[in-house]
Every structure is written in C-alpha cells, then in structure tokens.
Amino acid sequence: MLIFLWFLVMTAVLLLAQKMIYQRFALRKVSYSRRFSRNTCFRGEEMTLIEQLANRKWLPVPWVSAESQLSAHLRFRTGDNFAVSSGSHYQNHKSFFSLKPQSKITRTHWITPQRRGWYRLHTVSLTSGDLLDIGRSVKQLPLSSELIVYPRPADVDMGQLPQHSWQGDVTVRRFIVPDPFVIAGARPYQAGDSYKMVNWKATARAGSLQVHQYDYTADRRLLVYLNVDDGEGMWRSVSDVELIEYGIEWAAGAVNCAIAAGMEAGFSTNMPLEGETNSVTIEPSGGHEQLYMILEAMAKLRLERTEPFPMLLRRGAEEGYRDRDILIISSYWNDELEAEAQRLRLSGNAVAIWELRMKEGSSDKEREGQSA
Structure with a gap:
C-alpha cells in the first residue's frame, strides 16, 4: 500500500513538473511564418499558402496549434493536419504540428481565390501544451503577407x-x-505587342526588336x-x-x-x-x-x-x-x-x-x- 501511495505521489510530481516546464518553455524559441507563394494572381487561379514552424531548442514540443482568420473567399483543398471552419465572410484555419528538438516543418496548402480582392494575413495564434494537455501556453504573432487577386477579365471582342x-x-x-495597311515607320517592341507586328528589317538595323508603327487617323x-x-x-x-x-x-x-x-x-x-x-x-x-x-x-x-x-x-x-x-x-x-x-x-x-x-x-x- 505504501509503495502504491509513493507511486501516486511521484506520478503527480512528475505530471506537475512537466506541466510547469511546458507551460513556460513550450513556445520558447519557436518561430512561425505564414505567407502566400505569390503576391498576385487572378480569380480562380490555384496557388499555395506556405507555413513554416521551427523549434530552435532541445526540448521537444508534443503539439502546436496555429490558428488564424482568413477570408471565406479563399477555398482550401482538403488535407491532413489542418481544419477549416467557414462562415459567410471569414473562416478559421487551424494547423497542427509536432516538433522534434532543433527541427523545422514546412507545410504547403493549396488555395483557390473565389473572388477578386486584397487579402492580408494579420496575426496567428500559437497554442501548445504538455504531453497530457494538462497545461497550455498561448502566443500571438504578427503576419505581414498579402495577396492581390485580380478580377478574371471577361472575353471581350x-x-x-x-x-x-x-x-x-x-x-x-x-x-x-x-489600320494594319498604313505603316508609318518602326518603333521599339513594347509589352503587349503581337509578334506579327515585328519589323525584321528595322530589327536587323537597330540590333533590338522593332515593330511596325501603324498610322492612326x-x-x-x-x-x-x-x-x-x-x-x-x-x-x-x-x-x-x-x-x-x-x-x-x-x-x-x-x-x-x-x-x-x-x-x-x-x-x-x-x-x-x-x-x-x-x-x-x-x-x-x-x-x-x-x-x-x-x-x-x-x-x-x-x-x-x-x-x-x-x-x-x-x-x-x-x-x-x-x-x-x-x-x-x-x-x-x-x-x-x-x-x-x-x-x-x-x-x-x-x-x-x-x-x-x-x-x-x-x-x-x-x-x-x-x-x-
């Protein structure tokens, strides 16, 4: 009986000790970043959202949850290790990690913007705890990535x-x-010019790409x-x-x-x-x-x-x-x-x-x- 009581006491002490250690040190030297793979895209064009979490200490972190709020117009592919709960305007995106000592995890999520707009990442909330989730620690970090989603141009003749x-x-x-039949001369090539407009003789003379300069009324x-x-x-x-x-x-x-x-x-x-x-x-x-x-x-x-x-x-x-x-x-x-x-x-x-x-x-x- 005495041995059993001693075992209970030691177990309680160990649980309390690991709880206090993880509450204090779980998120110490843990860095997090979340960014869009590109700054611009068109509506309906699939792209990626990249997360990176690093543990730069010798203490392992059993679990970390990274949670942030995003626009509901950013549609995620379904996948593991994250959850999305969506409303009419915003959605909560939550990712789950487990970190070894001195390790870094990079995770990529595929998203498709459903509407043009200016989407900005503001903050993320990191939550971590001990092995048995008895105690937790929370840290909020600023984010600065943004995505400009252009409207998809309609097909206009x-x-x-x-x-x-x-x-x-x-x-x-x-x-x-x-008027393609009235050529007034040549000019340097500009972005958007068709290659059908290239003036090869003028290009050879100038040593750089030249296009026909058409006359206008x-x-x-x-x-x-x-x-x-x-x-x-x-x-x-x-x-x-x-x-x-x-x-x-x-x-x-x-x-x-x-x-x-x-x-x-x-x-x-x-x-x-x-x-x-x-x-x-x-x-x-x-x-x-x-x-x-x-x-x-x-x-x-x-x-x-x-x-x-x-x-x-x-x-x-x-x-x-x-x-x-x-x-x-x-x-x-x-x-x-x-x-x-x-x-x-x-x-x-x-x-x-x-x-x-x-x-x-x-x-x-x-x-x-x-x-x-």
Whole structure:
C-alpha cells in the first residue's frame, strides 16, 4: 500500500513538473511564418499558402496549434493536419504540428481565390501544451503577407468596343485598332505587342526588336466607366454583389482587349479603393504596366458608392474629355444617364453602353450608343 501511495505521489510530481516546464518553455524559441507563394494572381487561379514552424531548442514540443482568420473567399483543398471552419465572410484555419528538438516543418496548402480582392494575413495564434494537455501556453504573432487577386477579365471582342475616327468634318465608324495597311515607320517592341507586328528589317538595323508603327487617323484612348449601383434608386450598399462583381470582370475584359491591341485604356468608377473614400479614375495609357495598375485597382475596389454615377460622367465632360472611346457599364439606364452620355458625345467622344442584366454564366448583350 505504501509503495502504491509513493507511486501516486511521484506520478503527480512528475505530471506537475512537466506541466510547469511546458507551460513556460513550450513556445520558447519557436518561430512561425505564414505567407502566400505569390503576391498576385487572378480569380480562380490555384496557388499555395506556405507555413513554416521551427523549434530552435532541445526540448521537444508534443503539439502546436496555429490558428488564424482568413477570408471565406479563399477555398482550401482538403488535407491532413489542418481544419477549416467557414462562415459567410471569414473562416478559421487551424494547423497542427509536432516538433522534434532543433527541427523545422514546412507545410504547403493549396488555395483557390473565389473572388477578386486584397487579402492580408494579420496575426496567428500559437497554442501548445504538455504531453497530457494538462497545461497550455498561448502566443500571438504578427503576419505581414498579402495577396492581390485580380478580377478574371471577361472575353471581350474588339468589335464590341466603341469606335470612331476623324477625316475632316466627316465621322467614320471603324474598329479602334490601328489600320494594319498604313505603316508609318518602326518603333521599339513594347509589352503587349503581337509578334506579327515585328519589323525584321528595322530589327536587323537597330540590333533590338522593332515593330511596325501603324498610322492612326486619330488618337485611340478607351475609358471604361463602371457604375456600382446595382439598380435604380440604390443608396449606398450593394445588394446584388455578384452582378457588380461580374461588371468588374467585364470592365477588366474591355481594358485588357484594348491594351492587348496596342491601345491606351483607362478606368473610372464611383467606388473607392480599400482605405480610401474617393472615386477611382485612372487616365488612359498603354502598356503592360498600365493594365496591371488597373487590375490592381479593380482588385482593391470596395463595393460602396462614393457619388451618384451621373456626377462622375458629368465631371468627365466638364474636364474636357475629347476624342475618346468611352464605354459605360451599368446595371440600368435612364434619361439622366442618357443626358450625361450625350454631353460626352457632343464633346467629340464615341460612347457605348453595356447594361448588366444577367449574372455570371450568361451572355450579356451590348446596347451601343450613337457615335459622336
């Protein structure tokens, strides 16, 4: 009997001792990092989230739980050693580790962003304990990785975009691409140029890649306007989120189509960027950098109205926009918007209107305005 009591006492002492040791030292010299494998991607493009946990001491750590909150729009592949509990806006991601002395574990999770956005990792909570989970220790660490998810550009045909050119006093309708039969010379290759445009003779002379410089009858600058209002009479909050998200992807498709053809393109909307309050306007310009500047702005848009859409259109006319190809994307059209579109036409701009009527998976129809 005495031996049994002595055994119980010693067991209790050992359990208490290991509890105190692990409560104090379990997370000592334990480092953790979590980051996205890339800083940018397109909606629906699979990528990875990488976790690294290191134990830089001689005491083994029986178990560690790393828990953080992520957007519900980041869909994880199913896998072992982690659990995801998801709500409508956020999800809790919990990973489980067991660390040997002086060891490091790297774990990769495959994720697919379901919506464009600006996703940031803020903090992670590490929880660890002793062998029997009698006592626990908790530590919170800051995270700094971010992921910018671009909208996936819709498939837009060049013939859908507004178009105009000037020949004296006569307005002639034509595609906004350069005339491939009128070559004015050569210029250095730029990102987005087709290899069909390469001028091999000029390339040989210059010693660097040169492309044909096509002649224009007018400067081609596309400005895409997007209305955040999902219906006439909307006050501030968007109720049909999917419809406006679809509109963002159509706007991205129009910009992508124009810049891929060597044109200048810009973007304007009555929505703010995350952390800001003003409407977004990016003046038309060309090239790869301009495209990704616009895509990044679209990724960071907050679905909230900054001002009535007619005011945004009116400001363009008042600022003297001329000789532009203007595309307006809106979920509705009324007399007030038509009056502002007409002001832009009278200033010498070509205007086309796309009405958002259907959600993703359907085919939207274009209702094109009269060219100025």
